[in-house]
Amino acid sequence: xxxxxxxxxxxxxxxxxxxxSCTGTSSDVGGYNYVSWYQQHPGKAPxxxxxxxxxxxxxxxxxxxxxxxxxxxxxxxxxxxxEDEADYYCSSYTSSSILGVFGTGTKVTVL
Amino acid sequence: QVQLxxxxxxxxxxxxxxxxxxxxxGYTLTELSMHWVRQAPGKGLEWMGGFDPEDGETIYAQKFxxxxxxxxxxxxxxAYMELSSLRSEDTAVYYCxxxxxxxxxxxxxxxxxxxxxxx
Numbered sequence: 001x002x003x004x005x006x007x008x009x010x011x012x013x014x015x016x017x018x019x020x021s022c023t024g025t026s027s028d029v030g031g032y033n034y035v036s037w038y039q040q041h042p043g044k045a046p047x048x049x050x051x052x053x054x055x056x057x058x059x060x061x062x063x064x065x066x067x068x069x070x071x072x073x074x075x076x077x078x079x080x081x082x083e084d085e086a087d088y089y090c091s092s093y094t095s096s097s098i099l100g101v102f103g104t105g106t107k108v109t110v111l
Numbered sequence: 112q113v114q115l116x117x118x119x120x121x122x123x124x125x126x127x128x129x130x131x132x133x134x135x136x137g138y139t140l141t142e143l144s145m146h147w148v149r150q151a152p153g154k155g156l157e158w159m160g161g162f163d164p165e166d167g168e169t170i171y172a173q174k175f176x177x178x179x180x181x182x183x184x185x186x187x188x189x190a191y192m193e194l195s196s197l198r199s200e201d202t203a204v205y206y207c208x209x210x211x212x213x214x215x216x217x218x219x220x221x222x223x224x225x226x227x228x229x230x
Contacts, residue, residue, distance in 0.1 A: 003155070036216035038156070045206055045223055046148075046156065051216035089156050093215045100172060102148075105155040 004029065004090055004103035011109040017078040020106045022090035023071060028101055030071035034093035037066060037075045041086045049088075050075060077108070085110045113137045115207050115221035122227045128195040131224045133207030135188040143209045146217060147181060147192045151203040159192070159205075164212045197228045 005023040012018040022029065022037075029035055035053045038046035048057055050066035053073065063078045073092070077084055090103035118132040135143065146161030160171035160181055169181050180193045190207055205224045208217035 032215075034215035038217070040156075045220040046208075046217070047220070048216055048218050051214075051218070057218065091156075091158075091216070100158050100170075102156040102158060 002101075004092060004101055006088075006090060006103040006106045008104070009107045009109065011111055012077075012080045013111045014080055014082065016080050017076060018080060018108065020075045020077075020088055020090075020108070022073040022075070022092075022103045024073075024092055024101070025071055027096065028092040028094040029068065029073050031095060032093045033068070035066065035068060035073040036091045037064075038089045038091065039084075039086050040089065046089065080110055082110050084108060113143070113209060113219040115209065115219055117205075117207060117221040117224045120225040120227070122229065123197050125198055125228055125230055127197050127228075128193060129197060129226050130191055130193040131205050131207075131226070133190040133192075133221050135190065135209070140183050140185050140188045140190065142212060144212050144214065145181070145183065145190045145207060145209045147179075148206045148208050148217070149203040150206070150223075151200070154203075157203075194226075197226075199228050202226065202228045 010018050033053050037050040039049050040046040049064050053068045054066040065076045067074050088106045094100050114136045116134045121129050123129050144162045147159040149157050159175050163170050178195050182191045207221040210218035
């Protein structure tokens with residue numbers, strides 16, 4: 001199972017919006033509405049930010065939103081803040097395994 | 112609220128095995144689907160395997176089949192991940208991660224356990 005493709009890095013200034021893409025295939029991202037997104041600060045465990053494409057867990061800021069079109073899912077962070085600087089990973093259910101694939105990861109830098 | 116507390120760091124020699132534990136509180140293991148994810152230094156997340164509630168079995172990523180065993184002790188609500196025939200490339204932080212039984216996301220994560228494989 002190949003990893004989902006994400007851009008290596010995305011940057012933006014405070015207050016701006018940025019979008020991170022996550023490209024898979026019809027066997028994972030495109031085939032199911034089970035894409036999730038995780039935020040990871042250095043030395044810390046990942047934290048769930050979005051589940052089932054566009055749902056936010058309780059306690060996650062509404063500045064984070066998710067969407068999907070075809071085989072590509074996206075995470076948008078609006079009103080970028082310094083604390084958003086972290087690595088972000090997408091994940092998808094796949095037809096060949098359960099919750100079996102992560103994205104390559106994107107480093108978000110707040111300029 | 113689910114809390115996952117993992118065992119401490121390990122240093123192992125090549126060829127040895129390691130067993131990492133993950134203690135659950137706030138819920139019982141039978142209410143959750145437990146998975147294991149690892150992250151090599153400076154690298155991304157890699158799913159190793161987890162519980163499939165559809166058929167009640169644990170499924171392993173093909174890469175680890177034959178070397179990894181994931182078990183659960185429901186009497187103590189503790190999950191275990193044992194990896195054998197260790198090599199230097201297995202040096203990584205190992206996380207347990209879980210969600211509700213039929214959840215398709217990893218809602219809660221352990222703090223991670225660093226396993227170092229070195230001669």
